[in-house]
Structures are given as structure tokens and as C-alpha cells.
Amino acid sequence: MLVFWALLLLQLPSHSFSEPKQNYFAQVGSSVTLHRKMDYSKGAYVRWFFESNGNNILLILKHPKQDMPKKEQLEEWKNRISLSTNYDLIISDLKESDFTDGHFRCEQQTSNDIQRAEYKLNRVRMPLSLTIPAGDELSLSCESDTVQIPTIQWDTPNNKTYTRQKKITEKVTAQYSGSWRCKDQTDPRQVQVSTTVIVIDLTPFPAELYSSISSRSPPLVLPCSLSSAVSLSELERVHLNQARWSFRPLNMSSEQEPYTLLTLSSSSWTHNQTSSQRILLSEKHLKGQDLSTSIPKLTASYRGTYTCQLEFKSGKIISSTLKLELLEVGSSVREKVTIREGDPVNLTCSLGHPTPPGITLKWKHPTTQARFQNHLHIPWAKVSDSGQWTCELTKDSTILTSARINLKIVKVIDAWVYLVSSGVLVFVLILIAVIIVCRKRQAVMYRRRKTRFCCCKNPQVKGFHKT
Structure with missing residues (x-):
């Protein structure tokens, strides 16, 4: 044992x-x-x-x-x-x-x-993910109910460092989207707490969009998209009330309510029945975070301001606005109509309103490439002026958009020259015809006056005798 x-x-x-x-x-x-x-x-x-x-x-x-x-x-x-x-x-x-x-x-x-x-x-009672609209207040707390974390440090997506702060309260923008991690400075491995913050915001686009009115131009896209990869179901989860496209025409006063053109319904844009029927946007099916739409065919009535807007049940509104500037060219003569050399021609090029500061409109000659003012008067059109005239809209030497018109100028003989030459030709032809007729009549008369002689069988006095 x-x-x-x-x-x-x-x-x-x-x-x-x-x-x-x-x-x-x-x-x-x-x-x-x-x-x-x-x-x-x-x-x-x-x-x-x-x-x-x-x-x-x-x-x-x-x-x-x-x-x-x-x-x-x-x-x-x-x-x-x-x-x-x-x-x-x-x-x-x-x-x-x-x-x-x-x-x-x-x-x-x-x-x-x-x-x-x-x-x-x-x-630590921190959510694994948090979705909030831009401009709202982000509140994060890194605290335990039992033991206090010794020395707290936050790692943030916007590279802003927070030390010795158990709670963070910030008004957020799209730069705050990403992973927020709370850690202990002495031993970071012991604190494994993080959350993914998704900030709902719209990607910024240029405030102005330039295009030209042309029958051959493709549909114009009006851009709008979410800055974060958020699904529509996620948007609904954070109490999205409505998404819409609205339009304010160029001549509408600021006191008037803009027209609501499209509203979001079942992952697609649908036309608002109460909106102006002159303005039609494509009912595009939404993909991912893209909220863009397009204008199928541009006309002057589409000039104005377009707003892509998200409205939440809390009353929070996030929007992105762009002003559509449309360049339109015109001529005193219709396109595809032949212009005679010497005729006057007027070419116009405008945005439908006074040109803003810093914006220039110039016509470019089709052959010499010379630049002229946007309202161009050609008192005496020449054959060398034929071709495609281009109106360019520039800002700080950058071409924003352009529009074109074709002129066909031909050299035509003056009417009086044409009439004189035609009259001379007719006179010559008549003269030739008269001469020919006279010659024929003289030949006929000559044959009628000629005396005929014959030789008889019965001889008479020697010589020739009339018969």
C-alpha cells in the first residue's frame, strides 16, 4: 500500500x-x-x-x-x-x-x-453596429457594469483619437462611417470592443450640371447616391419616411413649393401624379446605394434645380441639390436649309438667362477656328463660312459643354445675270431657226423657176425649143 x-x-x-x-x-x-x-x-x-x-x-x-x-x-x-x-x-x-x-x-x-x-x-453594452443619419448625434459608451476599464483609448475611422473618455458624443458626417474600437492602452488585447457605424449621407456632387439641347443627345443622368453601402431595408430600419426627387423651374420663386417628380416605392422610382406633367424623369429601378435618375430627352423646360431628398420619421432631412444649365443654339435660318452667298445670318447661343460671372459663351468658326461672341451677326455669308459652327461654354478655360449647328452656304449667280444670259441664248436660238427657215424657202422657190429643155424625135429647125 x-x-x-x-x-x-x-x-x-x-x-x-x-x-x-x-x-x-x-x-x-x-x-x-x-x-x-x-x-x-x-x-x-x-x-x-x-x-x-x-x-x-x-x-x-x-x-x-x-x-x-x-x-x-x-x-x-x-x-x-x-x-x-x-x-x-x-x-x-x-x-x-x-x-x-x-x-x-x-x-x-x-x-x-x-x-x-x-x-x-x-x-460592455455597446451595439455591434449603429446606423444614423448624417448630422445626428453619435453616442458611444465603453463601460462595464462590473469592472472599470483602466485606461481607455478610441480608434476611429476619421483618425481622431479620444483618450480617457468612456463616452463619446459627436455630430457625425460621412467621414465617421467605419469601425470604432475601444481599447485599453496598457493591454489592448484585454478590451475587444468595437462597433460599426454607418452614417447615412448623400455623396456630394457638383452643384451645377451643364449640358446642351440636341435631338441626338443621349439621356442625361441626374446623379444621387448614398455615401455608405446601406440597403433599402437598412434605411427602413432607421425609420426612413420617404425618398423623392423634386424640381424647381428656372422662373419659379423661392416662396413656391417645388414640384415632386418621383417618389420611392418598392425599390423603384414612380412618378408623382400631382407633379408637373411637362417634366418626366425615368422610373429607374434602384441598385445598391444608387438613387440616380435620368432625363430621356432634354428641352428648355428642364432648366432649373433638382433635389434628391431623404426624409426620416424623426423629421431629419438629407438632400443633395444640383442646378441644371442647358446650352441652346439658334439661327436666323433653319438648319439643313441652303443659304445663298451674300445672305445675312444670325447665330445665337445662350443658357436661357443672363450668363453667370466667370462663364463665357463663344462661337468657333468651322475652318479658321476663330472665336466670336455668343450673339453673332454675319452680314454677308461666304462659302468659306460653311460647316459646323460650335458654341462653347467655358469656365476658367475649361469647356463645360458645347452645342453645334451646321450651315450650308452656296455661291449662286445673280438673277439679272441669269435672265440676260437666258435671253441671249433664246435670241440666238430663234435667230438660228429663222435663218434655217429662210434658207429652206429660198431653195424651194429656186426649183420652181427653173426652165426645162428637151430633144424632139421629129427634127425641126436646128436648136433647142421650149415645150
């Missing part, structure tokens, strides 16, 4: 020790990695336990002679635990019970000793 106890004592590790309990901070639904501080000894057993209400539950075991760790078939922990290459415990999809019911323990056993370390999970 004494021999048995002696052998048993010889198999026990020579000594054992435990590290102080380590506090880790995480969120329900997230993942956490419990790091072993002890150095791994070759040939050691690594066991991870969960202790709760006096129960010591073995979660996973790494045998030194096995490549893969062995998991215990526990329904509560199934598919939620694994080991890293350094045999740290990885827990995914954290549940409420992981924080309140107990603590975790790691044991590393060799033939000489056994080392233990205990870990306590502390819950």
Missing part, C-alpha cells in the same frame, strides 16, 4: 502555480480571444475549462501527440470555441451567460509542473 502511494506521488507535477485573474471586456454577439500569458512547453497538455456554479466543464483539450485539439461534445459550446496556433481560446457568438455565470480557466500541464490562469468576461 505504501508503494502505491509513493508511485502516485512520483507521477504528480513537482509544483504548480496560478496567475492572477485577468479581466477581458467584450460584447454579446461578438467574438473574443483569451490569450495565454504562459510560455508553451513542448509536450505539455493545454486544457480550457469553464467554471460555473461549482461545475468544472472541460471545453477543449490539446494533446501534445495530436495535431488537432479535441473538443468536448457540449451543445452549449458546439461550434463556438476553437484554439489559435498559440493555443489561445477563441470564443465566437458570445452569449449573455458567458459573462454572468462563471469564468474561464486555462491549464498547461507538463511532467514537472502545472500552470493555471483564470479569465473573467465583462460585458
Whole structure:
């Protein structure tokens, strides 16, 4: 009996020790990695336990002679635990019970000793994701109900650093979208708390859009899109009330309400029946975060201001506005009509209103490339003026848009010259005809006056006699 106890004592590790309990901070639904501080000894057993209400539950075991760790078939922990290459415990999809019911323990056993370390999970009540409209107040708190985090530091997507602040309150813009992480400055691994902030905003576009009125121009796209990849279901989740396109004509006063052209319905734009029927936009099906629409055919009535707007049930409104400037050219003669050399021609080019400061309108000659003013008067058109005249709208030497018109100028003989030459030709032809007729009549008369002579059978007095 004494021999048995002696052998048993010889198999026990020579000594054992435990590290102080380590506090880790995480969120329900997230993942956490419990790091072993002890150095791994070759040939050691690594066991991870969960202790709760006096129960010591073995979660996973790494045998030194096995490549893969062995998991215990526990329904509560199934598919939620694994080991890293350094045999740290990885827990995914954290549940409420992981924080309140107990603590975790790691044991590393060799033939000489056994080392233990205990870990306590502390819950931080921060959402895993947060979606808010731009301009609203973002409020984040990195606090635990049980243990205080020693030295807090925030990592933010806009590269702004917050230190020693448990709570953050900021009015957000699109630059605040991304991952916000709360960590401990002394040991960042112990605080694994983060949230993904999605700020609903519209991508900024140029305030003015320039195009030209032409029968051959393709549909004009009115751009509008969300700055973050947010689905429509996500928008509805944050209480989106309505999305719409509205239009304010060029001559409408600021006191009047703009026309609502399109409203969002079932992931598509639909025409508003009460809007002006002169303005029609395409009912485009929405894809991703693109809220753009288009104008099928441009006319002068489409000049004005267009607004893409998101309205939330809280009353918050986010909008993006652009002013559509349309360049239109005209001529005193119709296009595709032949112009005679010497005729006067007027060419006009305008935006339908006085040209804003810094904007220039110039006509470009089709052959010489010379520039002229936007209202061009050609008193005497020449054949060399034929071709495609281009009106260019420029700002700071940059061509914003252009419009073209074709002129066909031909050289035509004057009418009086034509009449004189035609009269001379007719006179000559008549003269020739008269001469021909006279010649024929003279020949006929000559043949009628000629005397005929004959030789008789019965001779008479020698000589010729009339018959």
C-alpha cells in the first residue's frame, strides 16, 4: 500500500502555480480571444475549462501527440470555441451567460509542473453596429457594469483619437462611417470592443450640371447616391419616411413649393401624379446605394434645380441639390436649309438667362477656328463660312459643354445675270431657226423657176425649143 502511494506521488507535477485573474471586456454577439500569458512547453497538455456554479466543464483539450485539439461534445459550446496556433481560446457568438455565470480557466500541464490562469468576461453594452443619419448625434459608451476599464483609448475611422473618455458624443458626417474600437492602452488585447457605424449621407456632387439641347443627345443622368453601402431595408430600419426627387423651374420663386417628380416605392422610382406633367424623369429601378435618375430627352423646360431628398420619421432631412444649365443654339435660318452667298445670318447661343460671372459663351468658326461672341451677326455669308459652327461654354478655360449647328452656304449667280444670259441664248436660238427657215424657202422657190429643155424625135429647125 505504501508503494502505491509513493508511485502516485512520483507521477504528480513537482509544483504548480496560478496567475492572477485577468479581466477581458467584450460584447454579446461578438467574438473574443483569451490569450495565454504562459510560455508553451513542448509536450505539455493545454486544457480550457469553464467554471460555473461549482461545475468544472472541460471545453477543449490539446494533446501534445495530436495535431488537432479535441473538443468536448457540449451543445452549449458546439461550434463556438476553437484554439489559435498559440493555443489561445477563441470564443465566437458570445452569449449573455458567458459573462454572468462563471469564468474561464486555462491549464498547461507538463511532467514537472502545472500552470493555471483564470479569465473573467465583462460585458460592455455597446451595439455591434449603429446606423444614423448624417448630422445626428453619435453616442458611444465603453463601460462595464462590473469592472472599470483602466485606461481607455478610441480608434476611429476619421483618425481622431479620444483618450480617457468612456463616452463619446459627436455630430457625425460621412467621414465617421467605419469601425470604432475601444481599447485599453496598457493591454489592448484585454478590451475587444468595437462597433460599426454607418452614417447615412448623400455623396456630394457638383452643384451645377451643364449640358446642351440636341435631338441626338443621349439621356442625361441626374446623379444621387448614398455615401455608405446601406440597403433599402437598412434605411427602413432607421425609420426612413420617404425618398423623392423634386424640381424647381428656372422662373419659379423661392416662396413656391417645388414640384415632386418621383417618389420611392418598392425599390423603384414612380412618378408623382400631382407633379408637373411637362417634366418626366425615368422610373429607374434602384441598385445598391444608387438613387440616380435620368432625363430621356432634354428641352428648355428642364432648366432649373433638382433635389434628391431623404426624409426620416424623426423629421431629419438629407438632400443633395444640383442646378441644371442647358446650352441652346439658334439661327436666323433653319438648319439643313441652303443659304445663298451674300445672305445675312444670325447665330445665337445662350443658357436661357443672363450668363453667370466667370462663364463665357463663344462661337468657333468651322475652318479658321476663330472665336466670336455668343450673339453673332454675319452680314454677308461666304462659302468659306460653311460647316459646323460650335458654341462653347467655358469656365476658367475649361469647356463645360458645347452645342453645334451646321450651315450650308452656296455661291449662286445673280438673277439679272441669269435672265440676260437666258435671253441671249433664246435670241440666238430663234435667230438660228429663222435663218434655217429662210434658207429652206429660198431653195424651194429656186426649183420652181427653173426652165426645162428637151430633144424632139421629129427634127425641126436646128436648136433647142421650149415645150
